[in-house]
Amino acid sequence: MTSPLLQVRDLKVHFQVRAGGIFFGTYLPLKAVDGLSFDLSAGETLGIVGESGCGKSTLGRAILQLLPATSGTVAWLGKDLTALDRAELKAHRRHMQIVFQDPLASLDPRMTAGDIIAEPLRNFETGLSSAAIKAKVREMMEQVGLLPSMVNRYPHEFSGGQCQRIGIARAMILKPKLVVCDEPVSALDVSIRAQVINLLMDFQRALNISMLFISHDLSVVRHISRRVMVLYLGRVMELADRDAIYGKPRHPYTQALILAVPIPDPDKERAKPRVLVAGDLPSPLDPPSGCVFRTRCPRATEICARAVPVLESAGVGHEVACHHWRD
Amino acid sequence: MSASVLDLRNLSVRFTTPDGDVAAVSELSLSVGKGECLGIVGESGSGKSQTFLAAMGLLAHNGHAVGEAIFGGVNLVAADESTLNGLRGDKLAMIFQDPMTSLTPHMKVGHQLTEVLVRHRNLKSTAARDRAIAMLRRVQIPEPERRFEMYPHELSGGLRQRVMIAMALLCGPELIIADEPTTALDVTIQAQILDLIRRAKEELGTAVILITHDLGVVAGMADRVAVMYAGRIVELGDVHQIFNAPQHPYTKGLLACTPRLDDATASALVTIPGQPPNLQRLPKGCAYHPRCQNVMDRCRAEKPPLMSAGGGGLKACFLENFGRFQAGAVVP
Amino acid sequence: MNGINPSAPAAAAEIAAELSGRSLWQDAWRRLLANRAAVAGMIILSAIALASVIGPFLLPWSYDAIDWEHIEALPPEFATGHYLGTDSLGRDLLARTLFGGRISLMVGLLATTAALLIGVTVGAVAGFVGGRTDQLLMRFVDLMYSVPLTFFVIILMVVFGRNFALMFLAIGAVEWLTMARIVRGQTLTLRNKEFIEAARASGGSTANIIVRHILPNVLGVVMIYVTLTIPQVILLESFLSFLGLGIQEPMTSWGMLINDGAAELEINPRTLIIPAAFMTTTLFCLNFLGDGLRDALDPKDR
Numbered sequence A: 001m002t003s004p005l006l007q008v009r010d011l012k013v014h015f016q017v018r019a020g021g022i023f024f025g026t027y028l029p030l031k032a033v034d035g036l037s038f039d040l041s042a043g044e045t046l047g048i049v050g051e052s053g054c055g056k057s058t059l060g061r062a063i064l065q066l067l068p069a070t071s072g073t074v075a076w077l078g079k080d081l082t083a084l085d086r087a088e089l090k091a092h093r094r095h096m097q098i099v100f101q102d103p104l105a106s107l108d109p110r111m112t113a114g115d116i117i118a119e120p121l122r123n124f125e126t127g128l129s130s131a132a133i134k135a136k137v138r139e140m141m142e143q144v145g146l147l148p149s150m151v152n153r154y155p156h157e158f159s160g161g162q163c164q165r166i167g168i169a170r171a172m173i174l175k176p177k178l179v180v181c182d183e184p185v186s187a188l189d190v191s192i193r194a195q196v197i198n199l200l201m202d203f204q205r206a207l208n209i210s211m212l213f214i215s216h217d218l219s220v221v222r223h224i225s226r227r228v229m230v231l232y233l234g235r236v237m238e239l240a241d242r243d244a245i246y247g248k249p250r251h252p253y254t255q256a257l258i259l260a261v262p263i264p265d266p267d268k269e270r271a272k273p274r275v276l277v278a279g280d281l282p283s284p285l286d287p288p289s290g291c292v293f294r295t296r297c298p299r300a301t302e303i304c305a306r307a308v309p310v311l312e313s314a315g316v317g318h319e320v321a322c323h324h325w326r327d
Numbered sequence B: 001m002s003a004s005v006l007d008l009r010n011l012s013v014r015f016t017t018p019d020g021d022v023a024a025v026s027e028l029s030l031s032v033g034k035g036e037c038l039g040i041v042g043e044s045g046s047g048k049s050q051t052f053l054a055a056m057g058l059l060a061h062n063g064h065a066v067g068e069a070i071f072g073g074v075n076l077v078a079a080d081e082s083t084l085n086g087l088r089g090d091k092l093a094m095i096f097q098d099p100m101t102s103l104t105p106h107m108k109v110g111h112q113l114t115e116v117l118v119r120h121r122n123l124k125s126t127a128a129r130d131r132a133i134a135m136l137r138r139v140q141i142p143e144p145e146r147r148f149e150m151y152p153h154e155l156s157g158g159l160r161q162r163v164m165i166a167m168a169l170l171c172g173p174e175l176i177i178a179d180e181p182t183t184a185l186d187v188t189i190q191a192q193i194l195d196l197i198r199r200a201k202e203e204l205g206t207a208v209i210l211i212t213h214d215l216g217v218v219a220g221m222a223d224r225v226a227v228m229y230a231g232r233i234v235e236l237g238d239v240h241q242i243f244n245a246p247q248h249p250y251t252k253g254l255l256a257c258t259p260r261l262d263d264a265t266a267s268a269l270v271t272i273p274g275q276p277p278n279l280q281r282l283p284k285g286c287a288y289h290p291r292c293q294n295v296m297d298r299c300r301a302e303k304p305p306l307m308s309a310g311g312g313g314l315k316a317c318f319l320e321n322f323g324r325f326q327a328g329a330v331v332p
Numbered sequence C: 001m002n003g004i005n006p007s008a009p010a011a012a013a014e015i016a017a018e019l020s021g022r023s024l025w026q027d028a029w030r031r032l033l034a035n036r037a038a039v040a041g042m043i044i045l046s047a048i049a050l051a052s053v054i055g056p057f058l059l060p061w062s063y064d065a066i067d068w069e070h071i072e073a074l075p076p077e078f079a080t081g082h083y084l085g086t087d088s089l090g091r092d093l094l095a096r097t098l099f100g101g102r103i104s105l106m107v108g109l110l111a112t113t114a115a116l117l118i119g120v121t122v123g124a125v126a127g128f129v130g131g132r133t134d135q136l137l138m139r140f141v142d143l144m145y146s147v148p149l150t151f152f153v154i155i156l157m158v159v160f161g162r163n164f165a166l167m168f169l170a171i172g173a174v175e176w177l178t179m180a181r182i183v184r185g186q187t188l189t190l191r192n193k194e195f196i197e198a199a200r201a202s203g204g205s206t207a208n209i210i211v212r213h214i215l216p217n218v219l220g221v222v223m224i225y226v227t228l229t230i231p232q233v234i235l236l237e238s239f240l241s242f243l244g245l246g247i248q249e250p251m252t253s254w255g256m257l258i259n260d261g262a263a264e265l266e267i268n269p270r271t272l273i274i275p276a277a278f279m280t281t282t283l284f285c286l287n288f289l290g291d292g293l294r295d296a297l298d299p300k301d302r
């Protein structure tokens, strides 16, 4: 493994959320991301999974400095991005890109596909002639499987899958080193989803991109990631290589999550032990004391309410935050 | 399978739009047996929802249904509004993807539940309240008395869906049509909700039509599966047959391009090229032919009817002995 | 890359289609020209504007010349050169209407342009930048709202003396407030859209994003508001003039003419109907044009 491109240390993103009455409301901190640390090396894909509201998108945006971090550092090639000023940050932006969940909403409705794909070029390669830009856009469109004759169309004239290809073309045109994919295939149909996953993986390999692949779909994450990080209420529950996470999950939450994913095979699906995680996600404004998962954990004991479990090593590159992972 | 609960015969749904008619569902025939769970799978726009909205008389006003949907001896497509109102929520219940759209936002959950009982069962309000709270408890809503007094927006997505299921079960329906009931939910909550539906089916003998695009959900829940494409059924059969020996190239492609949790290989996914057709300009012949790897001349000219696929299943494809072919679609 | 088939069936015509880039503006122009009502509005509006600008030079009577031979209101008559008759002072009605149009259109155009420029800039910056800047700008807008217009104009006059240009200033200073609020509201909803985030991730600066993404997306609404503002400004001008704070006799405007005409409605309805017809036509045309512009700027509308 090469030295990490991206080092995230104790990253926290807290939102101030108004709570209480109309007149005398107070502000409560909503700890969307609460002390995350991890490394990402060149060409590596880290899958980030967890249920809705666990802070996946917030994490992705905070890393790209689209949201201010409350504390902690995001080091890119050893340089802390959170400490940079605007101009320095802009210089780094060309290496970092994002692909969004909603294919249509992430494209400006008043811009043509060509203009959308060309936008990063216009921002960063100001020396390029418009003919050169056009040529690059054309090449990019072909690479993502769009007809170059579609340059003049507006986003609403494309299908969801095609819009996502435009979004990917925009993200890849500067040949970035880091791409955050925030649920890039969740809004797509099964048959289109496979096409887009393959496209992303091809780019990832061809350009040796480091990728943060955010998804709530564990099957997709298994397919695309090398390592996987499991989040719950803004905290890391487990972080390990893909095969370890899926083959030997240590954390009760990871185990429950994996068991809950339906497998498209009636024999396997029906033979599965039917263990349900009880209850609902607690309010992120009022997370449980100690281990955040304890209200739904089948193995919770008295200590889980008292002490916050720290990440412990459960093998090479395998970290678990649970008091009872050994049991 | 004993007598059927719902029988669709040559059901078609068309929508009139400013840019021409949309053939959302075409000549679809299907039956659901008593106590059976029928899974309906297909991609977005394949007509899954409209088929059953038409059967419930809930089409948008630019929609028009022809054909028959026989439920308890009544043809729902031709039935008047009062007959439909008498059946809906009573013998025939529906659960939607987003409970927020089917629960009235400014009415307490409890009121909405008791209203159903008062309307269909003529219960007194105290009796209705007891029944409703018992039902909330039955769908495992914690503190049902408290939730009874809450408004829909005060409940989490999972709880709202439980309320919807409670409402559907209140009158002991013969058939529940569940349209993507878990698509908006997290997997752990999805597992809880599916478990509830499964228990309703097993304990109450309710037939369930489960509409979803998640093949995994169908694999775990359904007895039989219908695969839809461009407004038609392309394959219909026992769940084991559909998953283990699919007879239609589309079914096979769909299975192959779904990433699986139990599959550790990280090779490129098999894909189905292209995208679903525009329902305003359906291709001639088999609607799947522009994407089909096994396309023949005949497919471009003739529409394949539903025919026997062996093992009691049906398929709409001219290919013979498709089972012998290996992977249906390959990366071109 | 992998061979994902381009999904849409590639019609041959489409491949042959022009591959050069098209901009929103070219598209909008094309769509505007396809809108009959808007084109008719544009043509009539230009005709009225042209007539107002050069008409007074071509007529036999000037707007302030009194025809002493026809001191009472005269019906239209070709021989005297009063093509639409005279008013009760014997002044040529057509000349006065055209001259009034010059003033009214100029006030409408200048004041609205000022309102447009200031309002859109302030609104977009406040909405997009947010935080302190937003607070500051919007509190200023609130403050300006609370100052009554007449009071404001009077203060201006006390300070600068009586001046025709002050009127533009005063009206412009009032009209941009609403524009700023509208644009800010629109910008606030746009700001959280993913495509704005995507633009930031692509390295766009604040100014860049406002110009390239925010403005084109608020323009439709702005255009509608502009076409509503112009008539408002024209009426405001007559109100100010009526109070003696605007333009003075014998100069005139549509607003003033209508005012005068209304007073003589029973004796001499012509003096009301003629300027009113010009003004109503103008307003109608503006409305059609505004609707056309909004539709033209929305690519979803074909």
Ligand SMILES: Nc1ncnc2c1ncn2[C@@H]1O[C@H](COP(=O)(O)OP(=O)(O)OP(=O)(O)O)[C@@H](O)[C@H]1O
Residues within 6 Å of the ligand: A015, A016, A017, A030, A031, A032, A050, A051, A052, A053, A054, A055, A056, A057, A058, A059, A216, A284
């Ligand atoms: N701008 C904001 N202000 C206040 N709270 C926010 C804001 N953005 C996100 N949150 C909250 O932070 C938490 C994490 O949100 P985030 O969008 O990161 O979750 P997620 O894991 O991406 O969920 P999903 O799967 O639904 O996309 C949520 O509880 C959310 O309500």
Ligand SMILES: Nc1ncnc2c1ncn2[C@@H]1O[C@H](COP(=O)(O)OP(=O)(O)OP(=O)(O)O)[C@@H](O)[C@H]1O
Residues within 6 Å of the ligand: B015, B016, B017, B022, B024, B042, B043, B044, B045, B046, B047, B048, B049, B050, B051, B060, B062, B063, B213, B279
């Ligand atoms: N009111 C309407 N007017 C015109 N077309 C409509 C209308 N409602 C639905 N359609 C069209 O009918 C087709 C079938 O829609 P349907 O809702 O049944 O799809 P679905 O299979 O349920 O898809 P999804 O998975 O997205 O729910 C779609 O192409 C849709 O665009």
Ligand code: SF4
Residues within 6 Å of the ligand: A251, A252, A253, A291, A292, A293, A294, A295, A297, A298, A299, A300, A301, A304, A309, A321, A322, A323, A324, A325
């Ligand atoms: S720390 Fe306790 S509550 Fe948390 S996951 Fe481990 S056993 Fe469960």
Ligand code: SF4
Residues within 6 Å of the ligand: B248, B249, B250, B286, B287, B288, B289, B292, B293, B294, B295, B296, B299, B304, B316, B317, B318, B319
């Ligand atoms: S009928 Fe022909 S085109 Fe259609 S699925 Fe069968 S083989 Fe493919």
Ligand SMILES: [Mg+2]
Residues within 6 Å of the ligand: A056, A057, A058, A182
């Ligand atoms: Mg998210």
Ligand SMILES: [Mg+2]
Residues within 6 Å of the ligand: B048, B049, B050, B179
């Ligand atoms: Mg549907």
